[in-house]
Amino acid sequence: AQSVAQPEDQVNVAEGNPLTVKCTYSVSGNPYLFWYVQYPNRGLQFLLKYITGDNLVKGSYGFEAEFNKSQTSFHLKKPSALVSDSALYFCAVRVLTDSWGKLQFGAGTQVVVTP
Amino acid sequence: NAGVTQTPKFRVLKTGQSMTLLCAQDMNHEYMYWYRQDPGMGLRLIHYSVGEGTTAKGEVPDGYNVSRLKKQNFLLGLESAAPSQTSVYFCASRDGTDYGYTFGSGTRLTVV
Numbered sequence: 001a002q003s004v005a006q007p008e009d010q011v012n013v014a015e016g017n018p019l020t021v022k023c024t025y026s027v028s029g030n031p032y033l034f035w036y037v038q039y040p041n042r043g044l045q046f047l048l049k050y051i052t053g054d055n056l057v058k059g060s061y062g063f064e065a066e067f068n069k070s071q072t073s074f075h076l077k078k079p080s081a082l083v084s085d086s087a088l089y090f091c092a093v094r095v096l097t098d099s100w101g102k103l104q105f106g107a108g109t110q111v112v113v114t115p
Numbered sequence: 116n117a118g119v120t121q122t123p124k125f126r127v128l129k130t131g132q133s134m135t136l137l138c139a140q141d142m143n144h145e146y147m148y149w150y151r152q153d154p155g156m157g158l159r160l161i162h163y164s165v166g167e168g169t170t171a172k173g174e175v176p177d178g179y180n181v182s183r184l185k186k187q188n189f190l191l192g193l194e195s196a197a198p199s200q201t202s203v204y205f206c207a208s209r210d211g212t213d214y215g216y217t218f219g220s221g222t223r224l225t226v227v
Contacts, residue, residue: 009155032214043205043220044158051214090157094214100165101146101209102173103216105157 002027004093006106014114019081021109023074023091030096033074034103035065038088047089050074061085081113118142121206121219128196128226136191136222138206144217146209147189148173149181151202152221158205164189196226 003026013019025031035047048059055067065076074091091106122137138147145166150158160173162181170181178200180192189208193200206219 004157006157034216036218044207044218046215049214092158100163100171101211101216102148102160102163103158103207105150105159107155107157 002031002093002095002104004091004104004106006089006091006109008109009107010110010112012112012114013081015083016080019076019078019085019111019113021076021089021091021111023076023106025072025074025091025093027093027095032094032096033065033067034092034094035059035063035074035076036090036092038090038108040087044090047076081111083113083115086111086113119206119208119217119219121204121222123222124220125223126225128193128224130196130198130226132196133192133194134196134224135193136204136206136224138189138191138208138219140187140189140206140208140217142208142210142217143186144208145186145211147183148207148209148216149179149189149191150205150207151175152205153202161191161204196224198226200224201226 005024033050036044050057050067058064092103119140148163149161152158159175164170164183167186182190204222207216209216
C-alpha cells in the first residue's frame with residue numbers, strides 16, 4: 001500500500017526567510033509525486049510534479065522540490081517566503097504502475113508566513 | 116473556461132436525507148475522481164471512474180454511490196446522509212495521456 005507523510009501540521013516562517021515543507025512517501029514501485037496548494041475556501045491548485053528526470057523540479061510561484069529516492073522524500077522549498085504563501089499544502093503520490101491514476105494525499109501542512 | 120465544475124458549492128442536509136453532487140468537466144478527460152477532505156486527514160478517494168459507464172471503489176466508499184452515464188459528468192450520491200459525511204468534497208479529472216489532474220472548487224456539505 002502506498003502512503004504519504006507530512007510530518008508537520010504547521011510551519012511558521014517570517015516573510016523573506018526560506019520555506020520548507022516536508023514530505024516522505026512509501027510506495028511499491030516508481031512514484032509520481034505532486035505538490036498542491038489550497039487557499040482558504042478554494043480548490044486545489046497544482047504547484048509542481050516529479051515524473052522522471054532531474055531530481056530538482058521547479059514549479060509555480062517560485063516553488064521547487066527535490067526528489068530524493070534514497071530518503072523517499074519530496075520536500076517543497078521556496079527561497080524567500082511571502083505572506084501570500086500562507087495556505088494549506090498537500091503532497092501526493094501516484095504509483096507508476098497504477099493505470100487508474102489514483103492519488104494518495106498527505107494530511108496537509110498549514111504554512112503561516114508572518115510579516 | 117475549460118475546467119471542472121462542481122454543483123452545488125454548499126449544502127446542508129438533515130440526517131437521513133439524500134442528495135447528489137454533480138461534477139462536470141469539459142476537457143474530454145477519461146478519468147474522474149471523487150475525494151473528501153477532512154481536517155488532519157488530507158484528501159481521501161471515495162470512488163473513481165476510468166470511462167463512461169465504468170466506476171470503482173476508492174479508499175472510503177461506504178455510504179456513497181456514483182454514476183458516470185456521460186463522459187463529462189460524474190455524480191456522487193448519498194442515499195441516507197449521516198453526520199460523519201460532513202466534509203468538503205472535491206472532484207478531479209485527468210487525461211489518460213497526461214499526468215496532470217484538474218480539481219474542482221469543492222462542495223462543502225454539512226449533515227445535521
